[in-house]
Amino acid sequence: MKVGILDYKACNLGSVFSSLYQLGIDPIVINSPKKISEMDRLIIPGVGAAKNCMDYLKYNSFIEPIKKFLADKPVLGICLGMQIFAKKLYENGLSEGIGHIDGEVKKLDTKIKFNIGWKEVKFTKKIDKKLSIKDLSNFYYCHSYYVSLKKNNHCAAISYIENNNKIPAIIYKGNFIGTQFHPEKSQTDGNKFLEFFLNWKKN
Amino acid sequence: MSFVRIIPSLLLSKKKLVKGKNFSNHINAGYPSSTCLALEGQKCDEIFLIDLDSYNNSKDPDFDSLNEISKNISTPITFGGGIKNFKQVIRAFQSGADKIYLSQILFKEKDIINKIKKIYGSQSIVAGINIITHGQEYYLLEDKKKKIDILDHIRSLIKLGVGEIKITFVNNEGSEKGMNLELSKRIISNIDFPIIFEGGLGNIEQIIEMIKIGANSFAIGSMITFKDYNIFKIKQHLFNKGYKVRF
Numbered sequence: 001m002k003v004g005i006l007d008y009k010a011c012n013l014g015s016v017f018s019s020l021y022q023l024g025i026d027p028i029v030i031n032s033p034k035k036i037s038e039m040d041r042l043i044i045p046g047v048g049a050a051k052n053c054m055d056y057l058k059y060n061s062f063i064e065p066i067k068k069f070l071a072d073k074p075v076l077g078i079c080l081g082m083q084i085f086a087k088k089l090y091e092n093g094l095s096e097g098i099g100h101i102d103g104e105v106k107k108l109d110t111k112i113k114f115n116i117g118w119k120e121v122k123f124t125k126k127i128d129k130k131l132s133i134k135d136l137s138n139f140y141y142c143h144s145y146y147v148s149l150k151k152n153n154h155c156a157a158i159s160y161i162e163n164n165n166k167i168p169a170i171i172y173k174g175n176f177i178g179t180q181f182h183p184e185k186s187q188t189d190g191n192k193f194l195e196f197f198l199n200w201k202k203n
Numbered sequence: 204m205s206f207v208r209i210i211p212s213l214l215l216s217k218k219k220l221v222k223g224k225n226f227s228n229h230i231n232a233g234y235p236s237s238t239c240l241a242l243e244g245q246k247c248d249e250i251f252l253i254d255l256d257s258y259n260n261s262k263d264p265d266f267d268s269l270n271e272i273s274k275n276i277s278t279p280i281t282f283g284g285g286i287k288n289f290k291q292v293i294r295a296f297q298s299g300a301d302k303i304y305l306s307q308i309l310f311k312e313k314d315i316i317n318k319i320k321k322i323y324g325s326q327s328i329v330a331g332i333n334i335i336t337h338g339q340e341y342y343l344l345e346d347k348k349k350k351i352d353i354l355d356h357i358r359s360l361i362k363l364g365v366g367e368i369k370i371t372f373v374n375n376e377g378s379e380k381g382m383n384l385e386l387s388k389r390i391i392s393n394i395d396f397p398i399i400f401e402g403g404l405g406n407i408e409q410i411i412e413m414i415k416i417g418a419n420s421f422a423i424g425s426m427i428t429f430k431d432y433n434i435f436k437i438k439q440h441l442f443n444k445g446y447k448v449r450f
Contacts, residue, residue, distance in 0.1 A: 010322045014299040018274045047301060049324040080324070092321060111395045114326060114366055117420070118206045118248055118449050138206070138449045140249075140279055142301065142326050144366065162205075185279045185301060187243060 003198065004030040004039035006066075006081075008056045010048035012184070016078070019184040023195055036065040039073070041198065046079025046182060050091035050105060050145065053080055063098060070100065074175050076197045082171060082178025083147055091145050100176055103149040110162040114144045119159040119181070121169045127156045127177070131196045137189045139169070139181030146180065147171060175201065205419055206449045207410075207441055209434055211242050212251040212401055212422035215265050215284070221255065222428040223377060229255070232428045239272045242427075245434035246450050249279040251369075251422050253304065257285030264291060266298040273299020281329050289318050296323065304369065306331030309360070310345050316363045326366040329399070332356065333371045336383060344373050353386065354393050361396055369422060372402035377425050379405025382413055391417040405430070407440045414446060 005016050005027050013029065020027045020043075027043075030036060044066075057063055069075065077085055086097045089105040097105070108115060118138045141159070146167040149155055157170040159180070171178045177197060183190035214221050216229060220238055223229035232238075239250055252272065254264035269282050282295045283304025292303055292315070303323075308315055309330060319328050333344035334353065341353050357368060370390065372383045382403045390398065401422035404410060410421060426432050438448040 010296070010324075012296060012299070012301050014270070014273055014297060015277070015280075015301060018299065019277050021274070022277070047296070047323055047327055049321055052322050091324065112397060114397050116326060116367055116397045117208050142279065142366075144324070144326050182279070182301070185277055187246070187277050190277055 002039045003027045003041045006030045006044045008053050011045040012047040013045055016045045016184045033062045033065040036069050041074050042069055043076045044081030046081050048080045050089040051093050051095045054095040070175050074201050077178035086147050102151050103147045105145050106148050107145055110165055112162055115141045115161045121157045121159050123157045125156045139186040141181050206447050208248040208420035210249045210251055210422045211247050212424045214253050214255050215268055216255045222424055235268045236271045236275055239276050243276045243278045247434045251281050254284035266294050270298040302327050302329050304329045320364045325364045328365040329367045329369055330360045330365040331369045333373050335373045357394055367397040369399040375403025378403055379425055381409040388416045
């Protein structure tokens with residue numbers, strides 16, 4: 001199986017790479033839009049600022065190949081890698097997202113404005129019986145923007161952050177699955193999640 | 204209630220881990236990669252990795268050790284120590300860092316925060332404040348002559364766009380005598396921001412004292428390097444006392 005990790009010249013690509021490697025996969029780093037279609041699965045890492053990432057993907061013609069790929073193969077977006085699938089993003093000015101998810105990416109409206117550390121997830125929907133992660137499993141978060149969904153039916157799990165505010169933890173729609181947390185940095189449960197993605201929608 | 208974050212603070216020198224007192228007298232504290240693997244096994248919440256050598260010379264920080272560690276673990280790594288330019292920030296992220304720790308450079312080139320923010324986002328920047336206390340007066344390790352107002356200093360860093368702040372009590376560092384409670388209290392009650400505290404922890408009671416005043420993230424060195432504690436044991440103690448920790 002060919003698993004591509006999209007390199008948008010920011011991101012903690014190395015961390016995603018090593019996590020997959022430890023799960024028995026030799027990932028392929030995608031630097032050119034042409035290479036996307038050769039993959040079986042695509043991962044878009046996080047750690048980046050929205051505007052810079054969207055600009056990079058647009059100027060280098062990544063958007064259409066990603067959309068095409070998404071039509072028939074699984075895509076995992078991590079943190080910012082998930083947020084860019086929303087319609088609009090507001091970090092460092094407005095940018096248009098890929099638009100697959102009906103929502104906007106806004107600054108956390110909590111007092112602290114950052115959600116950094118481990119949080120438990122609570123499932124609101126069953127994605128797949130193969131996903132062995134349960135309620136109260138914990139994952140590592142590091143963000144200050146979140147996806148504000150128009151339709152909650154794309155939200156599979158939530159996490160409670162400061163003052164009981166809830167944010168989407170896992171979003172999925174069609175072949176897309178996105179996590180606000182960092183599975184590649186979430187030790188045992190994170191690896192379980194990545195393993196699930198590698199087998200997701202596989203007959 | 205949020206999980207209490209326990210973060211081992213590891214110092215790198217000549218490809219080895221070291222530990223000292225009050226920022227000096229460093230002695231060997233083990234191999235980086237195997238130590239980090241063990242810490243992950245003990246369920247540490249994150250790892251702080253600070254390269255000491257690059258503070259004092261013009262060489263690049265030890266990206267090789269960072270890379271080797273990052274290949275072996277799936278725990279968030281904050282890397283820093285002697286970062287001198289944006290190029291080194293990029294190298295750090297490429298070598299497996301998830302966040303970047305900046306301290307000295309903030310006195311020379313504040314604009315670096317802006318550059319990192321635009322590409323990697325604010326959440327990836329941890330600013331270090333190394334506080335030296337003389338009675339009721341505060342100084343920074345990087346400028347021992349200039350008296351500062353700690354709250355103003357923190358606010359100015361937040362305004363520049365960092366995502367977290369690590370406060371280190373230099374006087375207490377390695378002493379195992381506990382943290383500066385009075386100052387911590389003042390910071391916590393005046394600033395709403397993710398803050399990691401470091402310097403002085405030697406036992407569980409001292410961690411609990413800090414949690415009681417509202418702190419929830421701790422970087423620890425001596426306590427796990429030289430004493431018979433490990434992350435799991437610390438968390439178990441906290442859990443038994445009714446605090447929220449993850450295992």
